[in-house]
Amino acid sequence: MTAGLDFENWTCPVPLRDHPAIVMGHGGGGAMSAELVEHLFLPGYGAAGAGELGDCAVVEAGGVRLAFSTDSFVVRPMFFPGGSIGDLAVNGTVNDLAMSGATPLYLSAAFILQEGTALADIGRIAAAMGAAASAAGVRLVTGDTKVVDRRSGDGVYVNTAGVGMLAPGVDIAPRRATAGDAVLVSGDLGVHGVAVLSCREGVEFGTGVSSDTAPLHGLVAAMLATGADVHVLRDPTRGGVAASLNEIARAAGVGVELGERDLPVPPAVADACSLLGLDPLQVANEGKLLAFVPPDSADAVLDAMRAHPLGAGARRIGTCVPDHPGMVVARTALGGTRVVTMPIGEQLPRIC
Amino acid sequence: MTAGLDFENWTCPVPLRDHPAIVMGHGGGGAMSAELVEHLFLPGYGAAGAGELGDCAVVEAGGVRLAFSTDSFVVRPMFFPGGSIGDLAVNGTVNDLAMSGATPLYLSAAFILQEGTALADIGRIAAAMGAAASAAGVRLVTGDTKVVDRRSGDGVYVNTAGVGMLAPGVDIAPRRATAGDAVLVSGDLGVHGVAVLSCREGVEFGTGVSSDTAPLHGLVAAMLATGADVHVLRDPTRGGVAASLNEIARAAGVGVELGERDLPVPPAVADACSLLGLDPLQVANEGKLLAFVPPDSADAVLDAMRAHPLGAGARRIGTCVPDHPGMVVARTALGGTRVVTMPIGEQLPRIC
Structure with missing residues (x-):
């Protein structure tokens, strides 16, 4: 399914050496932000820097x-x-x-x-x-x-x-993503970014969009109360779902396969993105989460999410796979696949 | 000794209501900063705001x-x-x-x-x-x-x-300042502020002054190892010794009396302050601490400080007194007293 795409030897198309100074894209939460951390902050901190910051x-x-x-x-x-x-x-x-x-x-x-x-x-x-x-x-x-x-x-x-x-035994981290995991999302995507953008540019899309900003720890507690061994949780803010899933895929050395038709993109967000040339998968969310859970727990976790006000629109959007480790692909409505790349820089500067 | 000074009913001479917008002085760590916290942030936070921020x-x-x-x-x-x-x-x-x-x-x-x-x-x-x-x-x-x-x-x-x-039992806080406490300082005052200022303005004072920025927890550990019941510790950064001592005096409802001749102000700092019309007691330090300790522990704590590289210049600069609660006064070299006021705004903007 991924034939013809070169998944090997991916490198950042905009490496630090081409930028002697900060550009807006370094703050976008995508590949350029990651380059700053990896090649500037971590080497600078030396032994005092811990983990992946x-x-x-x-x-x-x-x-x-x-x-x-x-x-x-x-x-x-x-x-x-x-x-x-x-x-x-x-x-x-x-x-x-x-x-x-x-x-x-x-x-x-x-x-x-x-x-x-x-x-x-x-x-x-x-x-x-x-x-x-x-x-x-x-x-x-x-x-x-x-x-x-x-x-x-x-x-x-x-x-x-x-x-x-943290309660004893809780271990939720990107490195725990495992082939076979169900990939869940708690609701509509792209809402925060479009809300800020519409206000900034003085335009409205559809019926008006309000930011989804919300605290998600109650929803997480409801998910953990099912007893499921939740592997990964992530709130897809700057860089959107695309950045979050790419980071998780790389951290765990797994692939992610999304069903493009399963992505909950509301019409107003889709319209705005289409008008402005944005990818809704790269637009920021401030009140949604992604979860990687073992397949046999997926239904129970989805039920728990849907019973919580902040998870009413929860659905499964994909699967963690052993193929193409470190990469995210989406099955298109026409049956093809496309690579969901790590955003490089900044679609919408100063979105959070 | 404080006759003729009106210590009662002190209020900020620059209340918030006279400033519909932020001015540089709100960032000075003095009375205007305190007004922002007391009259804007704490009321805004409501029940979620804890303590004195x-x-x-x-x-x-x-x-x-x-x-x-x-x-x-x-x-x-x-x-x-x-x-x-x-x-x-x-x-x-x-x-x-x-x-x-x-x-x-x-x-x-x-x-x-x-x-x-x-x-x-x-x-x-x-x-x-x-x-x-x-x-x-x-x-x-x-x-x-x-x-x-x-x-x-x-x-x-x-x-x-x-x-x-925090180790069990450790309780070091401004409210613990007690009449009778010796007031100690770990070394020369005003060095950081003058170092930054000299660099900013492109001038040098005396032999050149370097910032005293340093981590002080090792010095604190040496002081606590004496077994003394240290009541208060404070690093006099923005607003200098004047702001720190006024805050402590108000928090504990005590007075502070300084010996002006006991204050360790190095000649280069004194020269710079005199030239520029600054009060060295209001100039920022980034590697010094003030301590309030019971009088019978003062010598032991001073000895411990002087044995540490960051406390070599430690000395006693004053006493915590029951008179004029909430106020700091200094005995001048001529035998008079002057009030050491809380700085209002900002002597040296963006000093840290």
């Missing part, structure tokens, strides 16, 4: 297993249909913790404010963070505020870091 | 007491005599953890990169972070990278968050 680290302190994660948020505009940079900052870090199977507990909040930003806007963002933290059951316990001059900032940048706790 | 929170997970801290760094220039934004980002968060008495364990590192920043500069910063983390015995375990366009950033902003572990 992924979205979430699992560490140990005093015999307790902790999840520890950080994300900065630079989305523009700061307020968009369905949410704000404040919601994203809380839910994004809560979700990074949840994707390791941890119970999120504590968040930090650090602000870089541009001189001239209205206090009223910062107040709205703080209120959104408080409401999102309350909804997620986490506490905002420590913080920091820096101010930069008018030429050196852009409104509000927010960093949140988070600490969560 | 201080530099470092002490939280609990699975029966283990953790310290959790965050700081963003926006210093300009990014490289200065004695260090870089990378050193500050690691040592700053290590020190926030250490000031609670915790052993720092894990750091996150999140970057906001401006389009066009040279990869070579980012590589130098990453290498500085790796070296600083190795020197401090902490690991960089998780990270994030965002890119903003040329008009919306300024080189590299770095956020680090940190997790440390």
